[in-house]
Amino acid sequence: MAFPTATVTQGSGLTINTLPNAGQAAMANSLGVAIASDQSAVPVTALSSSAITNPTSMLTRPANVTAYATGQLVANNTTAGSVVVPSFVIATSAGGAIIPRLRLLTNASTGWNGVNFSINLWRAAPTYTNGDGGAYSPATGSAGWLANFLISGMTQFGDGAVGSGSIATANEMTIKLPSGTAIFWGLQILSTATPISGQTFTLTAELLN
Amino acid sequence: MPFPTATVTQGSGLTINTLPNAGQAAMANSLGVAIASDQSAVPVTALNSGSITNPSSTLTRSATAVSSTAVAVSTTAAPYFTWTGNPLVNGQGVFPFGGFVPGNFTAGTTYWVRDVAGNTFNLSATLGGPAIVPGSVGTTSITLEYKPNDLIASSATAPAVPSFAIATSAGGVIIPRVRLSTNSVGVITWNNAMFSINLWSGAPTYAGGDARLYAPATGSASWLANFLVTLTQFGDGAAGFGQLTGANQMALKLAAGTAVFWDLQILSFMQPNPSQTFTLTAECLN
Numbered sequence: 001m002a003f004p005t006a007t008v009t010q011g012s013g014l015t016i017n018t019l020p021n022a023g024q025a026a027m028a029n030s031l032g033v034a035i036a037s038d039q040s041a042v043p044v045t046a047l048s049s050s051a052i053t054n055p056t057s058m059l060t061r062p063a064n065v066t067a068y069a070t071g072q073l074v075a076n077n078t079t080a081g082s083v084v085v086p087s088f089v090i091a092t093s094a095g096g097a098i099i100p101r102l103r104l105l106t107n108a109s110t111g112w113n114g115v116n117f118s119i120n121l122w123r124a125a126p127t128y129t130n131g132d133g134g135a136y137s138p139a140t141g142s143a144g145w146l147a148n149f150l151i152s153g154m155t156q157f158g159d160g161a162v163g164s165g166s167i168a169t170a171n172e173m174t175i176k177l178p179s180g181t182a183i184f185w186g187l188q189i190l191s192t193a194t195p196i197s198g199q200t201f202t203l204t205a206e207l208l209n
Numbered sequence: 210m211p212f213p214t215a216t217v218t219q220g221s222g223l224t225i226n227t228l229p230n231a232g233q234a235a236m237a238n239s240l241g242v243a244i245a246s247d248q249s250a251v252p253v254t255a256l257n258s259g260s261i262t263n264p265s266s267t268l269t270r271s272a273t274a275v276s277s278t279a280v281a282v283s284t285t286a287a288p289y290f291t292w293t294g295n296p297l298v299n300g301q302g303v304f305p306f307g308g309f310v311p312g313n314f315t316a317g318t319t320y321w322v323r324d325v326a327g328n329t330f331n332l333s334a335t336l337g338g339p340a341i342v343p344g345s346v347g348t349t350s351i352t353l354e355y356k357p358n359d360l361i362a363s364s365a366t367a368p369a370v371p372s373f374a375i376a377t378s379a380g381g382v383i384i385p386r387v388r389l390s391t392n393s394v395g396v397i398t399w400n401n402a403m404f405s406i407n408l409w410s411g412a413p414t415y416a417g418g419d420a421r422l423y424a425p426a427t428g429s430a431s432w433l434a435n436f437l438v439t440l441t442q443f444g445d446g447a448a449g450f451g452q453l454t455g456a457n458q459m460a461l462k463l464a465a466g467t468a469v470f471w472d473l474q475i476l477s478f479m480q481p482n483p484s485q486t487f488t489l490t491a492e493c494l495n
Contacts, residue, residue: 013217019212031243033244034248049260054461157432202430206462
């Protein structure tokens with residue numbers, strides 16, 4: 001740490017020219033301090049509003065109206081090898097996140113009231129044995145599996161259906177990605193429902209980053 | 210940052226005149242410090258009470274009459290019921306009949322309004338069902354009634370969607386609970402009245418209005434959350450609270466602004482008052 005410099009001029013006095021630590025600096029260039037022994041409790045926010053993010057991700061299913069049966073995969077393509085696994089991003093690369101809730105929106109204006117879904121989250125995109133409308137059967141990806149959410153009963157509105165769900169088989173979760181910000185998701189329908197052509201499913205993740 | 214100033218006086222020594230950072234200042238005008246490497250744990254409070262807010266929002270339903278004791282019943286001239294100053298609209302429910310019960314109707318049974326034409330209307334046994342032809346003429350009383358899955362709103366035809374404000378524009382918020390109160394007093398009890406409350410980031414629109422089937426026409430992309438509330442009747446109103454449905458927790462982030470819109474779907478049979486108010490209080494961690 002640089003020492004302060006000063007000049008003494010006869011008849012004028014002492015002039016301090018530089019300080020060792022003007023402004024915020026790294027610890028090595030800072031003056032050591034100790035918090036008072038009787039320091040009262042410092043208030044901290046248990047939650048920072050800015051720590052909350054709600055990233056979204058959209059899946060667009062194929063241009064057909066083939067009815068779904070319970071347990072099938074909802075995906076962008078009926079061919080397993082062409083399925084693109086959607087993802088959303090957390091705030092920090094290689095960061096941690098708590099996801100207390102997921103919201104799911106679909107743009108079908110009728111017929112999706114009460115439909116249930118299972119949503120798996122992955123830190124890497126899984127591959128599937130089947131495509132859209134086939135039995136939900138991840139072929140690879142188990143090492144990247146993160147969590148499962150259940151959405152019990154979509155609610156149908158006039159311009160779409162909505163639902164929400166929390167993590168299954170646990171009360172809380174704390175996910176840490178080894179790298180990057182992407183969390184992949186897969187949609188398994190747990191009810192029967194007839195889709196519209198090109199129907200979209202938008203996932204909103206409620207994150208504490 | 211201003212430097213400290215000092216004076217050296219021969220025979221007297223050094224006098225410091227000013228300090229560079231007396232009092233709290235911005236970082237650029239502060240001295241950098243580092244907490245001691247062996248600093249013991251600093252006590253902190255787990256929660257800043259300042260981050261808790263309880264914004265409230267009041268919905269006031271229409272001031273028009275909700276009942277009449279002078280509804281004329283005809284057996285030949287459809288629509289068969291005449292209420293001078295009729296406030297009813299198609300799709301609303303009514304709870305007849307005080308006193309005279311027309312033939313083909315049953316006291317204590319809810320009927321649906323249809324075929325409204327000025328002061329006249331018909332009644333059906335189901336929403337959208339055929340009009341029932343009264344079997345006898347007379348004068349009866351009819352009261353507007355909320356039915357399960359009705360919207361409670363400011364208007365039967367053009368509802369305004371109420372909203373409350375979170376603390377930070379485009380901010381995040383956790384809402385663990387909402388409270389609901391209504392000013393209904395007197396003979397009309399709202400004890401055990403149950404409600405579904407949806408929250409939205411933008412105001413939805415509805416296919417109907419007050420006392421009609423809850424049917425949001427647009428807004429699904431801005432839907433945020435659902436809460437269920439049950440009221441307890443007190444002497445000066447009824448109050449209750451509810452928690453999030455479908456999940457244990459939530460963490461909402463608004464794309465812009467501070468407004469969170471809410472609406473009220475009743476899940477019970479209840480009789481409203483004119484200008485009855487419903488006040489929602491959101492318990493927010495901002």
